[in-house]
Amino acid sequence: MQDEKIFITELLNPNTQNEAFKKLLHLYQKPLYNHVRGIVLDHEDANDVLQNTFIKVHSHLKTFKGDSKLFSWIYRIATNESITFIQQRAKKQGISNEEVKEKALNKLESDVYFDGDEIQLKLQKALALLPEKQQLVFKMKYFEELKYEEISEILGTSVGALKASYHIAVKKIEDFLKTN
């Protein structure tokens, strides 16, 4: 926590800002990419959302109060940016958020940046059937291997509720994989 305070002052100090931001990019770009890609599915879309996320992080650092950890704050921005991206696309095309996700899922099979065989594609299809919150919890726990405590800080949900959500999601996915 002490280290984080120092890091934040470095990020705000005009003399150390650039170096500190480079460090932040190093630390977060890969896990955040996976987090965003898990929601928007397409690589190019994930690239756009990731850029917006870092620009937002950079321009809002001054207002970061330190009530939460920098880590969960950045993840929260990335999650919101991803969801906003889907909503904006839905609005633009005059379709629902679910239809946008369905389109992305159908595109995945032919995506050159998707190295999945049948089981991976099936898992994505099973995931798409879950409510949004359960999808998020499952992806963060299973693919991104975040701790419940970390997910709790990002999503603002209690650890107990997250565990319940995860187990329901796992059960539904297993059922889907067994029958399909």
Added chain:
Amino acid sequence: MNMKNFDLDNNYKITSGFITPENYFEQFEAKMMQQISTQKTAVKEVKVVSLFYRKQVWISSIAALILLAIAIPVYFNMAKENNIESHSIENYLADQQHVNENEIIEHLSEEDINALENSLSASTNENDAIENYLSESEHLDYILNE
């Protein structure tokens, strides 16, 4: 893989299958650093419209609406009152048509009477003018014969 006894937590881990182009993160980092340095200069030029200013606009428009809401009914009520007034004046005047000469005379002052006399009395100049007119008139004979 046996799907019948599928157990996500105990089977081998299924990866997300998401991959990135080669050197994607190196390029991403460079691109981000560049974007942020241009953003920094752009931010300085952007004029910030504060929330307070917007609030002020809202407050003034609400105030204007309230003012209109009060002023419009008041205005129309006043207009109505004026109508009634002119209407009753008309009625009053219509009722007072039986004013007779004596009443008018009673209300005339000395000055009024003098003014009336002056305007009514034919001056000598005017008499000459009438005579001239009559003598020049072609129909004088006809008039005299009448």
